[in-house]
Amino acid sequence: MTRFLFIFCTVLGSLFAIEMLKPVQEAVIQPFTGFLAALSTALILPFDDTVIAQGRILRDAATGFAVSIEAGCNGVEAAIVLIAGIVAFPASIRHKLVAILAGFFFVQALNIVRIISLFYLGQWNYTVFEWFHLYLWPVLIMLDVLIVFAIYLQWLGKHHTPAQATSC
Amino acid sequence: MLIRRQLVLTLALMPITFGIWYAADALFAGPAVWLCDLLLSSLYPDIVQGAGLQGANMLLTTQFGETDGQILSAREAGNQIALEINTRLVSYSIAFYAALLTASNLQESIFKFCIGLVWLTGIMGLGLASIAGKDLLLMVGTPFLAAPGVPPADLLAVTYQFNVLLMPTLAPICIWLWQLRGSPLWETLAADIKRASAQR
Numbered sequence: 004m005t006r007f008l009f010i011f012c013t014v015l016g017s018l019f020a021i022e023m024l025k026p027v028q029e030a031v032i033q034p035f036t037g038f039l040a041a042l043s044t045a046l047i048l049p050f051d052d053t054v055i056a057q058g059r060i061l062r063d064a065a066t067g068f069a070v071s072i073e074a075g076c077n078g079v080e081a082a083i084v085l086i087a088g089i090v091a092f093p094a095s096i097r098h099k100l101v102a103i104l105a106g107f108f109f110v111q112a113l114n115i116v117r118i119i120s121l122f123y124l125g126q127w128n129y130t131v132f133e134w135f136h137l138y139l140w141p142v143l144i145m146l147d148v149l150i151v152f153a154i155y156l157q158w159l160g161k162h163h164t165p166a167q168a169t170s171c
Numbered sequence: 172m173l174i175r176r177q178l179v180l181t182l183a184l185m186p187i188t189f190g191i192w193y194a195a196d197a198l199f200a201g202p203a204v205w206l207c208d209l210l211l212s213s214l215y216p217d218i219v220q221g222a223g224l225q226g227a228n229m230l231l232t233t234q235f236g237e238t239d240g241q242i243l244s245a246r247e248a249g250n251q252i253a254l255e256i257n258t259r260l261v262s263y264s265i266a267f268y269a270a271l272l273t274a275s276n277l278q279e280s281i282f283k284f285c286i287g288l289v290w291l292t293g294i295m296g297l298g299l300a301s302i303a304g305k306d307l308l309l310m311v312g313t314p315f316l317a318a319p320g321v322p323p324a325d326l327l328a329v330t331y332q333f334n335v336l337l338m339p340t341l342a343p344i345c346i347w348l349w350q351l352r353g354s355p356l357w358e359t360l361a362a363d364i365k366r367a368s369a370q371r
Binding site: 019020023074075080084092094137138139141142144145146149150153155156157159160 | 182332333341363
């Protein structure tokens with residue numbers, strides 16, 4: 004437990020510090036955030052052709068309403084928590100890599116739902132938008148991280164059981 | 172099964188706990204604002220005069236003032252810059268924690284909730300101080316950074332990100348997991364962890 008906490012905190016702190024570095028922001032985080040905006044637009048377009056993406060901004064051409072995807076809205080922080088948990092937990096490198104990739108996908112999938120929902124909530128009612136943006140969605144994203152980590156633990160356990168049976 | 176039940180119940184309880192939190196936000200934020208006031212006015216008396224609660228907002232009065240767009244000391248400017256900080260940005264952690272804890276139906280849950288509340292208040296105090304640091308950096312800029320004892324801008328940014336964007340959601344989970352020990356849900360989780368650890 005102590006080992007897990009030590010590695011978890013170290014990886015968490017290190018990844019946070021790395022994420023904040025200017026070159027990392029410019030080369031990775033900002034393009035990734037722009038990609039999220041473009042992907043959200045691509046997903047909305049078949050249903051709503053008034054949406055346009057301008058860099059990190061998602062805009063409705065008809066109403067003029069726009070949301071900008073900023074630091075803290077791109078799901079990277081939640082992904083960092085998940086990665087820190089996976090790295091800290093004892094498992095093979097292959098399992099860790101699979102879990103990080105799958106976990107990142109699940110966190111970002113929910114984050115896309117979050118971005119799209121906020122885009123429409125903001126056009127409908129700004130008070131509801133603020134509630135979801137500031138208080139509810141961060142909690143739901145962190146619950147998603149918890150669920151993914153719990154599934155990872157069960158997956159690791161299931162992988163172990165048949166191997167153990169064979170060796171017996 | 173128990174984990175699924177926990178998650179479904181947490182989601183079901185969230186509208187109730189968030190409703191109570193929203194109705195009594197000043198009550199939950201008060202101790203954290205007091206802590207933040209104590210921290211900032213004793214560590215940075217040249218920057219912060221004091222902080223108080225106004226509804227759901229923390230009003231932070233600084234030792235800076237502004238004249239013709241120029242930042243000066245409050246005495247020179249003849250006015251004071253005050254920051255209004257939304258305490259809900261950090262206090263929603265209490266609503267989340269309450270939902271997690273209530274869904275687990277633990278023994279001595281009221282006592283455990285009080286213990287968790289003490290921890291969360293401390294974390295909220297740090298969160299409010301981090302928001303104040305970020306706002307002062309953006310509003311006051313160089314005179315703030317040049318004041319004695321103020322950390323560099325990068326450290327302020329990391330602190331803000333960690334204490335405001337991450338801790339309100341991560342801290343409740345950590346406290347809840349710690350308090351979960353000994354419960355049937357913990358035994359289930361421990362069995363999963365044991366099986367998963369053996370995998371290595």
